Every structure is written in C-alpha cells, then in structure tokens.
C-alpha cells in the first residue's frame with residue numbers, strides 16, 4: 605500500500621445520505637482518501653426536506669476531534685454544518701491546537717428546502733473564529749451574501765464579495781454558481797488574493813441536486829489531502845460534481861442525492 609491520505613470532516617449527519625457527513629465520506633472514498641468524521645449535529649432529513657435538527661454538545665464535538673488529532677492525524681479538514689457559535693469557536697480552537705492548515709470551510713447555513721442549519725447569530729462567529737484559519741471557503745451565493753452583507757447579482761458583484769471574504773483572512777475564496785440559474789452554464793469563481801479564475805460547466809437541468817455543495821467542498825478537501833494546489837483541487841472538484849449531477853440516481857420523492865460513484869466510473873470507462 606502506498607501513502608494513505610487522510611481527510612477529516614466536521615459536519616452534520618444527513619440521514620438521507622445525500623449531504624453532510626455522508627456525502628463527505630463518500631466523496632473522500634471515491635477520490636481514494638481515507639475519511640474520518642466528527643459529528644456536530646444529527647438531522648432527520650430526506651430528499652423532501654429536514655424533519656428535525658439535533659445538535660451535539662460542544663464537549664462531544666471536541667472529544668471526537670481530539671480522538672482523531674491525538675492518534676490518526678489528518679492531511680486536510682473540511683467543515684460543513686456547525687450549527688452554533690459555541691461549536692464554531694470550539695472547532696476553531698481544535699484546528700489551531702492541532703495546527704491543521706489545509707482547512708476547507710463550507711459555510712453551510714440553509715438546506716435546499718429552506719430549513720436553517722446554522723443559528724443566525726453564529727454567522728459572526730464564523731467570520732471571527734473560523735474564516736481566518738481557512739485555506740479555502742466555498743459559499744454559495746446566498747451564503748456569500750450573508751457573510752458580506754452584499755447583494756450579489758452579477759459576476760462583478762461576486763468578484764467584490766470574494767475580495768471582501770479574502771480580507772477576512774481566508775486564503776482562497778470559491779463562490780459557487782449553482783444558484784445563479786441565468787443562462788446554461790454553472791460557473792464557480794476562485795479568488796486567491798491576486799487573480800480570479802473561473803470554472804465553467806454546462807448547467808444540467810435536474811431537480812436532483814441535494815448535497816452538491818457538500819460534495820464539491822469534500823472533493824476539494826480530498827485533493828488538498830493529497831497535497832494538490834488549490835486551483836487543481838477546485839478543477840477536480842468541478843469535474844467530480846459535474847459527473848455526480850449528470851449521472852443522477854433518481855431516488856427519493858424530492859431533490860435526490862447526487863451520484864458519488866460517477867466520477868470514478870467515468871474515469872475508468
């Protein structure tokens with residue numbers, strides 16, 4: 605066995621398996637990275653919506669991270685649903701304690717169906733404690749608006765928002781374009797403090813996009829765990845999510861999950 609790359613996801617559980625910890629671990633696995641998890645909350649969730657949110661105690665979150673940090677270690681870390689300001693502060697302290705620099709923050713706020721996954725007052729804690737530690741942040745457009753207080757309509761607005769997020773201490777800002785459904789392309793923007801890069805794919809007409817954000821950020825994390833540069837990691841993540849949306853599974857009665865096998869299968873064929 606060659607080098608084993610490891611990645612840790614600190615996020616919520618989606619019982620339906622399309623988003624959250626489940627999407628992250630499937631993505632790590634599909635990209636050949638050993639996945640580990642620290643759960644922040646359990647959600648009762650399916651393709652139709654979120655039926656319940658049950659946060660864990662700060663102590664439970666800290667202990668899980670400590671168990672990983674003091675034994676296995678990790679090459680990269682991703683955060684997803686963090687739920688509260690207290691959990692955010694505890695996670696930031698652990699990331700600093702273990703000196704984990706390859707940190708991808710997916711600032712999950714609201715599920716596709718509109719149910720809140722982050723308390724409103726916790727947005728400031730994200731900005732204060734976690735963003736300054738992040739190598740990459742991956743907001744969708746509404747999340748970028750909440751973090752910057754800007755109204756984002758055009759690509760020019762997105763570039764300005766990326767600049768503002770960069771000024772909070774994040775090293776690379778990716779503002780995803782899934783919510784910008786004008787036109788037939790899905791365009792993601794990357795800003796590294798100097799230049800803007802654009803990652804463009806054909807927009808796929810489908811309702812089965814549950815967990816796209818988690819899957820995309822997890823793919824970036826897996827590639828960073830292998831030591832890849834951020835721009836290359838985003839490129840691979842974009843191809844991964846495209847294949848995952850394109851080869852839909854069509855399960856559930858609402859917004860179905862993406863296909864975490866598809867990228868691997870398209871690479872083999």
Ligand SMILES: Nc1ncnc2c1ncn2[C@@H]1O[C@H](COP(=O)(O)OP(=O)(O)O)[C@@H](O)[C@H]1O
Pocket residue numbers: 743744745780781782783790791792805806807808809810813815816817818820842845846849
């Ligand atoms: N219909 C689609 N066709 C192709 N790519 C998409 C589509 N919807 C989302 N994406 C891509 O999926 C990733 C997640 O985007 P987005 O939907 O904005 O995030 P979130 O799930 O956090 O709201 C991005 O790379 C985005 O461009």
Ligand SMILES: Cc1ncc(COP(=O)(O)OP(=O)(O)O)c(N)n1
Pocket residue numbers: 615616617618623624625647649684685712714715716717721813814815816817818819
């Ligand atoms: C437990 C949990 N974490 C995160 C999300 C949000 O996932 P995302 O990839 O943004 O997908 P949608 O909710 O937009 O489908 C979640 N739903 N549950």
